[in-house]
Amino acid sequence: MEEKYYKNPIHGADINSEAKLYEIDPENIIDFSSNINPFEVNCMDKIIELGYKNLKKYPDINYTNLKRNISEYIECKEEYIIPGNGATEIIYLLMRKIGKRLAIINPTFSEYRKSAQIAGIKIIDFTMNYNEEFELNLEEIEKKSNEFDSIFICNPNNPDGKLRNIDKLLEFAKKKNKLLIVDETFIEFAEDEKERSLIYEIENNKNLFIIRAITKFFGIPGIRLGYGVTSNLDLLNKMYEEKEPWTINSFADAATEFIFSDREYIKKSKEYFFKERKFFINELKKIEGIKVFDSNSNFILLKFEDKRVLEIKKNLLKRAGILIRDASNFIGLDDRFARVAIKNHKDNILLIDAIKSVLGE
């Protein structure tokens, strides 16, 4: 049963299919299933203008400006950066170039597994237990360290949203010569971004590979831009050798000229999420029949104590046009789990009220 999900991962945000399934107009759906910052960058006009201006040219095959812009944002050398068509391109490309045995920390984003399987990689699963608040069991990982070459973790993790201190995992990886791959796609939403991000460890850790994207925090998933960062130039060069040319479109390239210096947007987003997350989690915790997991990201994992997520999801769609993410297909979770995005305050209230009603039914 699970195998089916691995081969064809189910994601959030497939609004059209959901709308068709439940016979609702997709335009009327409030989408809590995909994790996107609800604000819009202030520099959107500039992005559109420059992207449009460059449409008639092939993207710069060397991504010169783009790499420089990312480099300034994350304060890392340009030569450590590989940009991609979303984080996805980076993940798929990386999987083709790492050792043939990969550990994955579950529950997590299904594309790690899918891309590894396509690359013919043997996967060893570690699963954080929801009964232990998804605590990372480093001891277990150390015990099985002979069984993998690389280890993949998402931090903050999707679907639980928790930002972990993984300094010890990095230490372990360094000592045992494992490649530590960290997906930091959601890290800008976390209060402790600066303290927890391993981006500052890149220079001194060749066994570290970080994946990021502008999709989530900058709220433009349709533009498609992610990037990988590592000081392991041997690995990076191997990736560049097999990288398809021109994968980044002119709007994504243009976005990097403006978004990272859109300080107002960054500040507003952080302030909003720090505050709204607390509010949202508190309100959800007040509802009987749900276990709410603490999050440092822009989404929250819920466990319905005695209802099935599929039933709740159906009822929320019917009642309020609200689409939540059925999280039952994540390894280590079951059919009581749902993931909801933190959207604008008004929508969040709608969700809270709708869940209350639906659970009370």
Add this chain to the structure above:
Amino acid sequence: MEEKYYKNPIHGADINSEAKLYEIDPENIIDFSSNINPFEVNCMDKIIELGYKNLKKYPDINYTNLKRNISEYIECKEEYIIPGNGATEIIYLLMRKIGKRLAIINPTFSEYRKSAQIAGIKIIDFTMNYNEEFELNLEEIEKKSNEFDSIFICNPNNPDGKLRNIDKLLEFAKKKNKLLIVDETFIEFAEDEKERSLIYEIENNKNLFIIRAITKFFGIPGIRLGYGVTSNLDLLNKMYEEKEPWTINSFADAATEFIFSDREYIKKSKEYFFKERKFFINELKKIEGIKVFDSNSNFILLKFEDKRVLEIKKNLLKRAGILIRDASNFIGLDDRFARVAIKNHKDNILLIDAIKSVLGE
């Protein structure tokens, strides 16, 4: 020596590197090295508006509208279509799913070879001879038919620009059970598009795979959209299984809503290229010291009879800021070959005059 090119193909349009090399402001370069329609679609505002509207959503993972729009344009069933981030994604994905021995008809686009090599495919080269006007030698192909499973041809071909009648190649492929892959990226520029395109043969030929893109004819390489077409659903499903999710950005998706019905643009472009190509080729043929190859596309291959292309290229850049494509790295060509795009009439005249001057020096 050649091996170097195969691993890191050199393409046209790398204006920044060229500008740096020759110490010229990239803004002042007239780029004849990349083959892009100089006109702009009339529906650009609509594309930008819809693309922008959808930026905050993930691209539809099933590409429902996009596939329908392409399907209507090429008059093929939706289920035969796989869209990609440019033709490149399709080429790379296809190479991972075909048999392990591929024939390539040279000289041609270098990414076929690169993607095949990355996929671990053994390549057998057929080379059309410039002394025989790049005639396709079907006899030779038939003779070696035991040495390959698939055969890749570009039609019209890059770099010679010639549109070939490949009906017999399709017949051969069908008879011998080979997969025929045809890159028709430039076919809309040809007078005989309807007569020569194999798109109408898709339904009845499971051994046919056609690659197209909106890059060239619709003049928007920065938007990144290509597609593959085949009635071989077994092959297509294998490709879909390994396809990375969300590779097509919201502007590319939006473009398909409008460009194919932009009849005025299509008509204007065709009329322009049919006429301007004749003029341009005739004028070039008048210049002594160049052999000009007849083209059905939006570019023209030139052979300098007693000069090296590198010298001409350098002199054109210095004299007139004109960048041409050094075509010496195509298999079967040598250091006397250049490829030039057909641009707007004024630019074309500039090129003709500049070549005359440079050759007269």
